[in-house]
Amino acid sequence: xxxxxxxxxxxxxxxxxxxxxxxxxxxxxxxxxxxxxxxxxxxxxxxxxxxxxxxxxxxxxxxxxxxxxxxxxxxxxxxxxxxxxxxxxxxxxxxxxxxxxxxxxxxxxxxxxxxxxxxxxxxxxxxxxxxxxxxxxxxxxxxxxxxxxxxxxxxxxxxxxxxxxxxxxxxxxxxxxxxxxxxxxxxxxxxxxxxxxxxxx
Amino acid sequence: xxxxxxxxxxxxxxxxxxxxxxxxxxxxxxxxxxxxxxxxxxxxxxxxxxxxxxxxxxxxxxxxxxxxxxxxxxxxxxxxxxxxxxxxxxxxxxxxxxxxxxxxxxxxxxxxxxxxxxxxxxxxxxxxxxxxxxxxxxxxxxxxxxxxxxxxxxxxxxxxxxxxxxxxxxxxxxxxxxxxxxxxxxxxxxxxxxxxxxxxxxxxxx
Numbered sequence: 001x002x003x004x005x006x007x008x009x010x011x012x013x014x015x016x017x018x019x020x021x022x023x024x025x026x027x028x029x030x031x032x033x034x035x036x037x038x039x040x041x042x043x044x045x046x047x048x049x050x051x052x053x054x055x056x057x058x059x060x061x062x063x064x065x066x067x068x069x070x071x072x073x074x075x076x077x078x079x080x081x082x083x084x085x086x087x088x089x090x091x092x093x094x095x096x097x098x099x100x101x102x103x104x105x106x107x108x109x110x111x112x113x114x115x116x117x118x119x120x121x122x123x124x125x126x127x128x129x130x131x132x133x134x135x136x137x138x139x140x141x142x143x144x145x146x147x148x149x150x151x152x153x154x155x156x157x158x159x160x161x162x163x164x165x166x167x168x169x170x171x172x173x174x175x176x177x178x179x180x181x182x183x184x185x186x187x188x189x190x191x192x193x194x195x196x197x198x199x200x201x
Numbered sequence: 202x203x204x205x206x207x208x209x210x211x212x213x214x215x216x217x218x219x220x221x222x223x224x225x226x227x228x229x230x231x232x233x234x235x236x237x238x239x240x241x242x243x244x245x246x247x248x249x250x251x252x253x254x255x256x257x258x259x260x261x262x263x264x265x266x267x268x269x270x271x272x273x274x275x276x277x278x279x280x281x282x283x284x285x286x287x288x289x290x291x292x293x294x295x296x297x298x299x300x301x302x303x304x305x306x307x308x309x310x311x312x313x314x315x316x317x318x319x320x321x322x323x324x325x326x327x328x329x330x331x332x333x334x335x336x337x338x339x340x341x342x343x344x345x346x347x348x349x350x351x352x353x354x355x356x357x358x359x360x361x362x363x364x365x366x367x368x369x370x371x372x373x374x375x376x377x378x379x380x381x382x383x384x385x386x387x388x389x390x391x392x393x394x395x396x397x398x399x400x401x402x403x404x405x406x407x
Binding site for chain 2: 172
């Protein structure tokens with residue numbers, strides 16, 4: 001190297017060229033400028049707002065601009081329970097987001113239905129849209145959401161541009177569902193403190 | 202006990218059933234379903250009663266399925282600061298229908314729709330009796346009835362399928378989102394100002 005570049009000459013100056021893998025460069029840019037689309041439906045949205053405000057400030061992670069339009073958003077954050085009445089709405093919001101896009105399911109209700117194992121509530125938004133990161137908690141503290149965002153960063157940084165499947169759109173199947181019906185029934189089974197309740201009860 | 206009960210008995214006789222003081226100190230009075238509209242109008246318009254404000258309409262189904270369903274009206278006389286709960290009993294074996302009080306209180310419109318949606322009680326004479334909380338194509342029944350299973354009647358997959366098949370923009374008709382229908386009821390001078398496209402002025406504007 002000494003023979004190629006005279007290190008004395010560029011010492012103290014920034015190099016005017018550098019090498020990197022394209023994947024690393026693109027993923028670095030994507031991960032560090034995630035524009036969130038907040039889909040706040042319940043108390044998780046309060047923690048989401050706290051995360052956006054000055055004390056926790058997710059602008060530090062490149063999420064300065066909240067995109068209140070799905071057309072300009074990169075990551076959909078579902079903060080709160082999702083009733084069946086809102087299921088077609090979040091599906092449409094997700095469909096309207098351009099690729100690349102990711103989804104964070106924030107809190108117990110968005111991830112599993114939480115305590116609302118009843119007739120009105122979707123049992124996990126992954127039965128409606130694909131989810132990248134689940135953040136547990138009821139509601140999660142802002143640190144929890146930030147940890148989820150950092151996990152998403154990690155995930156994005158492992159993606160490859162050559163893997164076209166990552167960016168494929170998956171519209172609803174012929175059945176009108178995202179997952180096979182028996183899979184939805186299986187993930188919607190009672191759990192936790194609701195195991196003593198049955199469909200016939 | 203609210204003195205309105207005695208006044209009701211003096212006026213309507215046997216149409217007024219038992220009355221009791223609830224645990225929170227308010228008076229509940231049972232009235233006959235057949236004369237409900239008449240009784241409510243009397244409570245609203247009679248000087249000295251003046252229950253001008255309908256706070257809420259709701260319903261009760263008891264765990265004992267033999268007991269009648271109750272439709273409950275919360276009335277308040279704002280100037281006298283008096284409250285009265287009027288209850289109507291409906292036989293669960295018969296058709297669940299009661300006269301609407303929407304002609305008396307416009308605010309009863311959505312309250313009665315909610316009772317219809319969740320309990321399946323119909324209101325005779327209601328101008329627009331549709332579901333209000335569950336979507337209009339909801340096919341599983343009336344969720345607050347005791348015979349309704351907590352998780353609904355369909356499988357989760359079927360519930361998700363029906364939910365996703367819904368048009369997310371169909372829940373509110375244009376009429377519900379505008380005041381167009383109320384235009385005919387505005388005072389004449391306001392109609393005239395709206396017709397001229399008057400925008401109003403700020404104080405200090407010339």
